[in-house]
Amino acid sequence: MTVLVAYGSAGGGTGEIAGWITEELRSAGLNVDLSPGGGVTDVGTYEAVILGSAVYASGWHADARDFTHRFAGRFTDRPVWLFSSGPLDTSADGGVLPPSHHAELALRVLPAREHGTFGGRMTSEAHGWLGIMARQLAREGHAGDFRNPERIRAWARSVAAELRKEGPAHGTQIEPSRLVPVDPSGPDGAGHRRREP
Numbered sequence: 336m337t338v339l340v341a342y343g344s345a346g347g348g349t350g351e352i353a354g355w356i357t358e359e360l361r362s363a364g365l366n367v368d369l370s371p372g373g374g375v376t377d378v379g380t381y382e383a384v385i386l387g388s389a390v391y392a393s394g395w396h397a398d399a400r401d402f403t404h405r406f407a408g409r410f411t412d413r414p415v416w417l418f419s420s421g422p423l424d425t426s427a428d429g430g431v432l433p434p435s436h437h438a439e440l441a442l443r444v445l446p447a448r449e450h451g452t453f454g455g456r457m458t459s460e461a462h463g464w465l466g467i468m469a470r471q472l473a474r475e476g477h478a479g480d481f482r483n484p485e486r487i488r489a490w491a492r493s494v495a496a497e498l499r500k501e502g503p504a505h506g507t508q509i510e511p512s513r514l515v516p517v518d519p520s521g522p523d524g525a526g527h528r529r530r531e532p
């Protein structure tokens with residue numbers, strides 16, 4: 336089974352998380368391609384996808400947003416998992432955090448079966464605008480690495496176990512007729528959304 340791990344990351348912290356997830360999936364015997372979401376042009380060959388993003392100002396990185404819009408409605412018969420990396424504290428390890436509106440949209444339109452939130456990382460060595468913000472956040476006491484590799488790796492192992500148990504033929508089964516168009520001119524217009532029951 337070939338799995339795509341795609342991500343949006345400005346400072347590299349979320350890219351590293353995607354790398355940890357990739358390692359766990361490969362250890363479980365899965366073939367995995369790892370790529371920034373913006374570089375993915377074709378998802379036809381993948382039997383499952385994990386899409387993750389850093390959170391900035393309560394929203395997803397452009398690479399993850401673009402992936403969502405580009406491939407809306409393409410995973411009705413294949414499983415998708417989502418993750419966000421953001422909080423600069425340990426709140427993500429303390430319970431389920433609500434998804435951002437971009438993650439909420441991706442859950443509906445890809446569609447995806449689950450969204451997990453992991454802590455983020457902000458270091459004052461970041462360059463450019465990130466560095467300026469990071470130094471500001473550091474002054475306010477928010478800088479640090481709040482990612483939890485063990486929790487992230489355990490999450491990836493549970494995804495791998497689900498994939499191996501279900502096999503390639505059993506994805507998130509949503510009939511195309513249950514997808515209805517949304518206004519693509521709207522701020523979150525992405526082609527389709529799941530029809531309300």
Ligand SMILES: Cc1cc2nc3c(=O)[nH]c(=O)nc-3n(C[C@H](O)[C@H](O)[C@H](O)COP(=O)(O)O)c2cc1C
Binds near residue numbers: 348455469
């Ligand atoms: C300007 C700025 C805004 C941020 N806004 C949020 C936010 O709204 N919610 C959140 O959970 N984390 C927020 N963060 C924290 C980032 O999501 C976190 O640092 C993340 O690990 C960055 O990932 P990256 O290194 O892959 O870009 C913000 C960080 C910066 C610098």
